[in-house]
Amino acid sequence: MSALARPRGALLIGLRALALGLAALAGIGAFVLFIQFGQADGLQTLDVVRALLILISTLWLAWGAVQALIGLTSRAEPPPRVDPHARIQGRTVVLVPVYNEDPVSTFSRVAAMDASLAATGDDAEVHFAILSDTRKDDIAQREVQVFAHLVEERDALGRFFYRRRTNNVGKKAGNIEDFITRSGAAYDFALILDADSLMEGETILQMIRRIEAEPRLGLLQTLPKVVRGSSRFARAMQFSASFFSPVFARGLAMLQGKTGPFWGHNAIVRTRAFAESCGLPALKGQPPFGGHVMSHDYVEAALLARNGWLVRLDDDLEGSFEEGPENIVDHAKRDRRWCQGNLQHARIIGAPGLRGWSRFVFAQGIMAYIAPLFWLGFLVASVAAPLFMPPPDYFPEPYWPFPYFPPSEASKAIGLAIGIFGLLLVPKLLIAGRAAMNGTARGFGGGNIAFASTLSELLFSSLTAPVLLAFATRSVFQVLFGADGGWPTNNRGDGRLSVADGFTAAWWIVAIGAAGLAVTWWLAPGLLFWLLPVGLPMIAAPWLISWSSQPSRSQLMLVPSEIDTPRILRLHDAIFTRWENAFPAPEGDRAGFADAPHRSPAHA
Amino acid sequence: MISHLTLPEVPALTDQPRAQRRLSPEDLVAGPAALPVAPMAMPAQQIEPDLRLSTRLARMLTRRPVGEGT
Numbered sequence: 001m002s003a004l005a006r007p008r009g010a011l012l013i014g015l016r017a018l019a020l021g022l023a024a025l026a027g028i029g030a031f032v033l034f035i036q037f038g039q040a041d042g043l044q045t046l047d048v049v050r051a052l053l054i055l056i057s058t059l060w061l062a063w064g065a066v067q068a069l070i071g072l073t074s075r076a077e078p079p080p081r082v083d084p085h086a087r088i089q090g091r092t093v094v095l096v097p098v099y100n101e102d103p104v105s106t107f108s109r110v111a112a113m114d115a116s117l118a119a120t121g122d123d124a125e126v127h128f129a130i131l132s133d134t135r136k137d138d139i140a141q142r143e144v145q146v147f148a149h150l151v152e153e154r155d156a157l158g159r160f161f162y163r164r165r166t167n168n169v170g171k172k173a174g175n176i177e178d179f180i181t182r183s184g185a186a187y188d189f190a191l192i193l194d195a196d197s198l199m200e201g202e203t204i205l206q207m208i209r210r211i212e213a214e215p216r217l218g219l220l221q222t223l224p225k226v227v228r229g230s231s232r233f234a235r236a237m238q239f240s241a242s243f244f245s246p247v248f249a250r251g252l253a254m255l256q257g258k259t260g261p262f263w264g265h266n267a268i269v270r271t272r273a274f275a276e277s278c279g280l281p282a283l284k285g286q287p288p289f290g291g292h293v294m295s296h297d298y299v300e301a302a303l304l305a306r307n308g309w310l311v312r313l314d315d316d317l318e319g320s321f322e323e324g325p326e327n328i329v330d331h332a333k334r335d336r337r338w339c340q341g342n343l344q345h346a347r348i349i350g351a352p353g354l355r356g357w358s359r360f361v362f363a364q365g366i367m368a369y370i371a372p373l374f375w376l377g378f379l380v381a382s383v384a385a386p387l388f389m390p391p392p393d394y395f396p397e398p399y400w401p402f403p404y405f406p407p408s409e410a411s412k413a414i415g416l417a418i419g420i421f422g423l424l425l426v427p428k429l430l431i432a433g434r435a436a437m438n439g440t441a442r443g444f445g446g447g448n449i450a451f452a453s454t455l456s457e458l459l460f461s462s463l464t465a466p467v468l469l470a471f472a473t474r475s476v477f478q479v480l481f482g483a484d485g486g487w488p489t490n491n492r493g494d495g496r497l498s499v500a501d502g503f504t505a506a507w508w509i510v511a512i513g514a515a516g517l518a519v520t521w522w523l524a525p526g527l528l529f530w531l532l533p534v535g536l537p538m539i540a541a542p543w544l545i546s547w548s549s550q551p552s553r554s555q556l557m558l559v560p561s562e563i564d565t566p567r568i569l570r571l572h573d574a575i576f577t578r579w580e581n582a583f584p585a586p587e588g589d590r591a592g593f594a595d596a597p598h599r600s601p602a603h604a
Numbered sequence: 605m606i607s608h609l610t611l612p613e614v615p616a617l618t619d620q621p622r623a624q625r626r627l628s629p630e631d632l633v634a635g636p637a638a639l640p641v642a643p644m645a646m647p648a649q650q651i652e653p654d655l656r657l658s659t660r661l662a663r664m665l666t667r668r669p670v671g672e673g674t
Contacts, residue, residue, distance in 0.1 A: 129639060148629035151637060161640070162633045177646055184644030271644065281648040293651070303649055350653035 006079070012257045016357075019066045019255060026423065027059030030416055037412040046381055046388050053378040054416070060371045061423040063364075064248070068427035071251030072434060079314065082213045084206060088124035090188030092208050092268070097175045099133045099168075101195040103146040104583050105576065106130075109198050112572035114154050116201030124205060128156075129183070131175050132164040138586070140164055146583055172264070173280055173296035184271045188212075194265035197224065200319030200568045207268045210314065218273035218309025219301065222320035223249045224266040227561045227569060231326045231495070233548035236460045238324065239453055239557040243444060246315060247431050253313045259305040259357040260313040264297035266320045270309070274300070277307040283347050288340045288479045295341025298365060299348055302358035306351075319568065321561075326495035327549035328464065329505045332471035339369045339475035369476050372469040379534070382527060383520050417530075428454055443560035453556045460548075466537045467544060470509045497549040502542030513538025 007015050031051045038047030094113065098106050110128050117126055130147060134140045147162045154160065163179075170177060176192065184190075189211055191204060203222070211217050223246060229238035252261065278300040283290045293299050301311045325331040342365040349362040432454040434440070436447035444450040503510070517535040520528050537544060561569065627635065 144629045144633050147637070148627075148632050151632065152626075157636055160637060162637050163639045164633075179639065180644055181646050183639045183642050184646070186640045186642035275644045275646045277649065279646040279648040280651065283652060299651060303651070348651050350655075351651045352653060 007254065008257070012255075015070070016255055016257075019063075019070060022066050023059050023062040026062035026065075026419075027055045030058035030419065031055040033412050033416045033419075037416070041389070044385070044388060046385050050378055050381045050385070053374050053381065057371060057374045057378065058420060058423070060367055060374075061420065065423045065427045067248050067251035067255070068244075068431065069251070070254050071247035071249070072427075072430055074250055074254050079210060079214070079312075082210050084209065086209050086213070088122065088205065088208050088212060090208065090212055091125040091186065092127070092189040092191060092204075093183075093187040094126060094128045094191045094193060094204070095131060095176060095179060096128065096193050096195065096197075097131045097133065097172050098143070098195050099172075100136055100139055101134075102585075103139070103143040104579050104585075106195045107143075107146045107150045108576040108579050109196075109572055110160070111150055111154055111575045111579075112568055113199055113201065113204070114156065114160075115571055115575075116199075116568050117204060118201070120201045120205060122201075122205055124208060126204065126208075127159045127161065127187070129161040129163070129179060131179055132162065133168050133171070133175050134164060135168070142583070142586075146579070149579070149582065170280065170282075170292050171294070173293060173300075177279065180271065180275050184275050187271050189268050190271050190274065191268045192265055194322060196323040197266050198227075198321040198568050198572060199266060200566065203317055203319030206317060207314075211268055211270060214310065216308075216310045217270065217312060218277070218304040218307075219260075219262055219267055219269045219311045221260060221262055221267040221311070221313045222317045223313065223315045224263075224320045224322040225559075225561065226324045227321045227559075227566075228323050229326070230551050231549050232460075232552040232554075233328055233331070233464070234324055234326045235552045235554075235557045235559075236457055236548075237331075238559055239444075239457055240461070241324070242559040242561075243435070243450070243454070243457075244428055244431055247427075249313065249315045253315050255357075256311075256313060257357060258310050258312075259355050259361070260301065260311040261361070262297040262301035262304075262311060264295075266322060269304075273304060273307070273309045277303045277309065283344070288482060289344055289347055293341075293348070294344055295338060295365070298342075298345060298361060302348075302351075302354050302361070305355050305358055306353045319566065321566070321569065327497050328467060328471075328545045329497060329501070329549075330495055332468070332475075332505075335468075335472060336475045336478070339472060340479050342366055342369055343476065343479045369472060372473045373476060375469070376473060379516075379531065383516075383524050383531075386524050425458060428458060443563065445555065445558035445563070449555065449558060453558065456554075456556045462533065463537050464544060464548065466513070466534045467506065467509060467541045470506075470512065470538060470541075474508075495549055496551075497546050499542050499546045502545030506541035506545055509538050509541040513541070 031054065034051040034054050035043065035047065038044070038051065094110075096106065096110060107130065110130065114128065117124075130143075132140065132143055134143060143164070144162070147160070151157055151160050161183075163182075165175065165178060168174065176190075180190075189208055191199075191207065193199070199222075207220055207222065211220050226234075226238045226241040229235045280293050280296055280299060282292050285291070304311050325334055345362040345365055349359050349366075432441075432451050435444065435450055441447045441450035444453060497505075513535045516538070517528065517531060520531050520535075565573075
């Protein structure tokens with residue numbers, strides 16, 4: 001193991017203190033630089049407010065950069081004391097919650113995972129339970145038909161189960177809880193998936209071996225790779241998730257101690273631990289802050305840790321996959337739910353007995369959504385500053401005949417801007433550099449293509465960030481003003497959007513961007529140049545949304561799963577194609593699966 | 605934790621001709637493919653802070669961890 005791998009005790013506390021200290025140092029540095037810049041023409045109250053806003057924003061950016069640095073300086077290694085060939089004793093159930101999904105797509109994944117498990121030759125007892133919360137009777141009827149086909153094809157009577165709930169109490173968390181209270185005692189472990197999850201059989205077995213080998217382990221999370229992205233947006237997200245995220249996740253894994261993350265899927269739980277720790281009551285009051293816990297996964301991880309169970313992210317485990325949204329609008333819809341769920345954690349962060357790190361994780365999740373508000377506040381305050389600034393006094397000394405020009409502190413502002421851009425860019429460039437040196441880049445098309453992909457991703461994320469942040473900011477305001485976003489299913493299908501679609505979704509972003517630049521030109525023309533990278537993408541939002549939703553045929557943004565398709569994906573593709581012929585999509589497929597129109601691998 | 609493990613009866617597949625064990629999809633999900641009956645208690649946890657002074661005092665005096673529900 002490397003020196004930094006999975007630190008414990010004093011070393012862990014020291015590493016956390018170092019990470020937080022470095023982030024705080026960056027924030028304080030930005031604050032001091034900005035105060036010095038403001039002092040040049042006389043320090044105003046608004047300068048101090050802006051300095052505080054830049055402190056918080058920089059601290060947040062630096063926290064991400066520090067995680068990447070920790071990830072870069074450590075290695076992913078399997079935990080000790082696990083025999084990778086040990087005979088599995090316990091019984092495991094793979095839980096597949098579905099909600100108005102296309103059953104051909106979802107159940108063919110079950111068939112693929114079962115086939116992958118069978119191919120290992122291991123005799124571990126692994127069952128599958130499809131937990132349907134589907135509300136549409138026609139889709140439910142189709143689920144039953146396709147399930148019968150699944151059982152017959154896999155010869156799985158007694159191993160595969162199907163249940164449809166008549167009500168959706170508690171959404172996904174309630175669906176899992178319903179299973180545990182009915183059938184939990186039949187299983188030692190439960191592998192929780194999403195409808196779009198895929199896992200190699202060997203990975204599933206390794207997870208079972210690891211949780212079986214560590215009796216204190218309550219939950220083991222894998223780092224799922226995003227696959228099958230076909231649009232420009234999806235491929236950029238996929239590249240980012242494959243190339244950058246593992247390093248950030250490793251940094252997180254180093255800091256997790258006994259209180260790792262749970263992301264709601266592609267994770268295995270010890271059934272007894274989960275049952276005794278994770279019963280979630282509805283929060284008092286009405287949504288968005290009351291009612292059922294939306295982002296239940298973070299809460300479940302915190303409750304397991306509160307009860308003394310280990311929660312661990314094993315980022316060395318490969319063979320764990322998920323799919324992502326194909327366009328910015330679908331991403332924003334998903335983000336709306338996550339935003340509401342994370343802000344709802346403000347009600348839970350003070351729950352008794354939680355570990356300090358769990359509370360910190362809640363705070364971090366909340367901060368992920370409110371951070372754009374600090375940037376927004378900084379921009380608004382900067383544009384408005386001239387209104388509150390006294391006119392410059394070039395003759396401060398009475399009877400002195402020569403004018404006094406305050407010293408220019410522009411270098412401080414430029415230094416600050418470079419520092420902030422550095423926090424955003426340097427971690428990704430370092431990751432690209434290390435990938436070229438240690439050979440990881442080969443899986444991304446080689447060192448040159450990986451580096452070009454990194455630059456393209458930086459450009460792409462710079463263009464789309466103002467649009468995504470605008471959606472995120474609107475979500476925060478919607479939640480704060482009491483609007484419940486509900487829980488619509490994901491649309492992960494081939495989601496090409498026209499410019500008109502983009503305009504329908506983002507006309508208000510165009511209006512705010514144009515108005516913002518106009519007001520800046522009027523009040524603070526000197527700032528106009530600096531605000532163009534924010535304002536222009538906002539004005540171009542409909543075109544960006546449409547352009548980024550179109551299929552990508554570029555050689556850039558290559559990921560390993562596109563160069564060498566993982567076995568489980570190939571298996572799923574083959575089964576899906578066969579089933580698609582046996583169960584053709586009903587007339588008007590997109591209308592029939594209005595909430596979940598994707599028939600997934602078709603576009604892969 | 606009380607466990608009542610009752611897995612559904614599954615006839616030995618090799619003992620019967622394939623045609624005989626074909627069930628209608630509806631019968632399948634209502635019968636052998638229904639979830640096993642093996643209840644497990646999942647008590648609701650305390651996930652909101654109890655800010656009442658009496659609770660905080662009691663907690664401080666007894667030093668008993670709260671919220672675990674078991």
